[in-house]
Amino acid sequence: MRIAVVGTGYVGLVTGTCFAETGNTVTCVDIDQKKVDKLKGGTITIYEPGLDHLFLRNLKESRLHFTTNLAEGIKGAQIIFLALPTPPGEDGSADLSYVLGVSGQLGKILEAYAVIVDKSTVPVGTADKVRDAIGKNAKVEFDVVSNPEFLREGVAVDDFMKPDRVVIGTSSERAKALMQQLYAPFVRQGNPIVYMDERSAELTKYAANAFLAAKITFMNEIARMCERLDADVDMVRRGIGGDERIGKRFLFPGIGYGGSCFPKDVQALFKSAEDVDYDFRILRSVMEVNQEQKTYLVPKIKRYFGDLKGKHIALWGLAFKPNTDDIREAPALYIIEALLKEGARVTAFDPEAMENVKRVVGDKITFADNQYDALNGADALVIATEWSAFRTPDFEAMEGKLNKKVIFDGRNVFEGPQMKALGYYYESIGRRPVKP
Template sequence: MKITVVGTGYVGLVTGTCLAETGNVVTCVDIDERKVNKLKNGQVTIYEPGLEKLFERNLKEERLFFTTDLEEGIKDAAIIFLALPTPPGEDGSADLKYVLGVAEHLGKILTDYKVIIDKSTVPVGTAEKVHAAIAKNYAGEFDVVSNPEFLREGVAVDDFMKPDRVVIGTTSERAKKLLTELYGPYVRQGNPIIFMDERSAELTKYAANSFLATKISFMNEIAQLCERLGADVDMVRRGIGSDDRIGKRFLFPGIGYGGSCFPKDVQALVHSSNEVSYEFKILNAVMDVNETQKKHLVSRINNHYEGNLQGKHFAVWGLAFKPNTDDIREAPALEIINSLLAAGATVSAFDPEAMPNVKAIVGDKINFAETQYDALEGADALIIATEWNEFRTPDFDKVLATLKEPVIFDGRNLFEVPAMFEKGFHYESIGRPLIQLPKIV
């Protein structure tokens, strides 16, 4: 099948590459000429494990193409995916100018029946707006479908190639037939393709991400309670996660959720609720809890140093909002670093992938280390902000020898509290009891 993907950001590039992997001929369109030239020359423009190998193979086998020309890109395509940015406005609403701009352009260049798919995360009613934008300039047949993505950064290739489910919003039998054929190779193990109306599909994406954000915020509140009551959030997590009505996933407390999806999608769903005069009380609380949790580790650090961080130097391990990505959007690490700098401290940071993105924002306000151990040089304490695998089993002797003081503030609960005490660290984590080292007199 011949397919066009408009937009070569995170969703667009993963979608286009994975669709080509099952034999489709995919043309990806983007207005960024520099990015398109890089992609044509075999340079993957995002970091995502497993993507580069598929990208190189499909480029070589001429199933994956790139262009800046939309008219050229959609020629002969049966399906057009819109994988365009929908950035949040100040009021939390999703900005549809890119989606609707392309839709209007499509109306001027369509010549035959095509299925246009909203792959971007968009508010309820967007399919109707896209349809109207195209119909302004095109009187022929076409269908607009909502097909939200459920790609987790770090495992997006697996998520696309072996999806838990494929959600498709359409009432068109012609579109259903095409999309059943398209997604057939990805659901051979029996996972469902769920057809529904367009509005329900649009809401499904927001509802899924908002529910997961709620689980995270609930556990962060439980962690706050554990710290005050002397309980251990890890024990609580295991106790409730074994109940299959609750499940084990998204029950890990930390320093707040970030990334490109959860913050934006929760805000957008609250905005949509407000537009129909419904106050979504739970999600308003989720946003409040998340903002509080992002500040919690800095509060612990302040308490340890009795409110005086002036002149202190901190090592930070992890800058991305989660491991296995270079995405720093809404990353809690950035808020921690900004708070430390505002308090007069200095920072040396290390992240396996995200340092170039952070450097583009903060410049020389912090030091970027060559290795995780280089970041420890001259540091009064270590702060762990992202749970990269290489941080889970470090050389603790080297950490002890390099830090000025054996102090670790762990925002991701990577290590066991008693083991860290035995190694000689003052170790503070989230929602777990603190074992105090004896004071040196």
């Protein structure tokens, strides 16, 4: 099939590359000429494990193309995906200007029937707005479909190539047949394609992310209770995770969720509820607790030292999660801001996200070449992202660099008994502090 993908951000580039991998001819469209030139030249513009290999192979085999010309990009395409930004406005609502702007252009240049697919995360009713925007100028038939993405940064290629389900919202049998043909190679093992109406599909994406955000937040609240009741959150997590009604995933406490999806989608769903005069009280609490959780370690650090002025803090991890360079709503940024406000100095290391953070904080903090150099002369180590490289470090090398053997672990990377044996003062989330 001939596919067009409008937008080459995270979702658009993964979508275009993975569809090309199953034999489709895919043209990706973006208004950023520099980005398009890089992609044409074989330089991938996002960090996502496993994507670079597929990208280069399909580029070489001429199944993957890039252009800044929308008319050129959609020419002959049977299906056109809109993978455009929907950033939150000041009131939390999703900004649809990019989606609707492109939709208006499509109406003027469509030459034959095509299925227009909302791949971006959009509020309920967006398919109707897209249909209206295209229909104002369209001279040919078209259908609008909602096909929300469920990609997790760090494992997006596997998520796309082996989805646990595909959600397609459409009321058109013609569009359904094309979408069935497109997704057939991805569901050969029997995972379902779930068909529904457009509005239900749009709400499904928000509901999924909001539920997971609530699950994470619930465990963070349980962790706080554990600290007050002298219980261990890891024991509680294992005890409830064995219940198949609850499941084991998303039960790990920490310093809050971040990234491009959960914060934005929870906020947008809450705003959608307000728009229909419904007070979504659970989501209000989720947002409040998560915001507090991002800096939950800072009072612990302050209690230990008494005064942070002049203290040197090493920070491991800047991305909102491992295996990505995404720093959107990353807890590390909030920790840095709070530590600097208290007068501390910060030296940070992250395997992938440092360049992105440099653009945000500039020279307010120091960046190290590796995780051990970040410890030089530091009074304590703070762990904000659970990169695999941080899980089994060389503790002997660490001892010679840290001024004090003190660790504040926001991701529960280490175990208490291990830290006690090594002579560290160690505080984590929802577990008893360890004193040497």
